[in-house]
Amino acid sequence: MRVAAVSDIHIRSDNKDDELIRTLRDRVEELEPDVFVIAGDISHYLETIDDTLSKLHIPDIPNMYVAGNHDVWFEKEKGWSSLEKYARLIGETCKKNGFIHLPDSPTVVNNIAFVGSIGWSDYSFRREELRIPEEAYETKHYKGAVWNDYFYIDWTFTDKEATDLFNKKLAYDLATLPENVEHVVYASHHLPFRELTIYKYRLPWDFYSAYMGAVSTGKILMEYKRVKLTISGHSHIRNLVHIEGITAMTVSLGYGRPDDGNYEKLVHDAVALVEIKQGNVDIIEFVKGDICAGLPYQF
Ligand SMILES: [Fe+2]
């Protein structure tokens, strides 16, 4: 089972990233995967998610998506809340374009189950030694730095409630998998393991790192012995770690765009390819670190 994966492509509106999307699609096709997974953060705009998924869809294989935090930023002018986008609209958009939104539909392919969630953060990735008060994490403000979800996520859950809700759904999805499932791949936007997080020992970076994921999510995955691989996004610095028999990776592309419009290298670095064979996970294509380093950022 060959899985191609990428995340955090952060597509600009008005077709500015069409060439990037085309190059990405060609690269995924060239890798000949059995499954294609995108781990969130295409756009704040559902319209752009719709257009991008339609262009990225790979025929004849399962195409899978999990929403990221940017994908569920509310759209006031359209009347769409974060919860409505996560619980309904993104799933409908995926379906329309031949993608499975994994949080809605765990999917079994050849005895390997793919389970997914946006995941969330409960600040358990924070660095305690910074002694930043809990209230700063809750309000998403610390010494002039603001975590952007403060402005754009409008559900009424606290972060801890959201984490708990998504964890419960994940535990349910794992518990109700068919008996014949031998191995599980978990695709999420937020990180399930603290070990995937890159700390820089400076602020505000390490304040923001608290929003990368939740330790409790990883614990659920470890309890369920069949999980072999996790694929996540959100952190734009890619990482690959092994935790008690689970291979965990982040596969973000990020905001960098080459000046010359040649996307070959960026896309080559961005798409990871993993093979699962009799429960063993082989990394075939993977580039670690910030693949946008040195490139101009385009928002
Ligand atoms: Fe992102």
Ligand SMILES: [Fe+2]
């Ligand atoms: Fe994100």
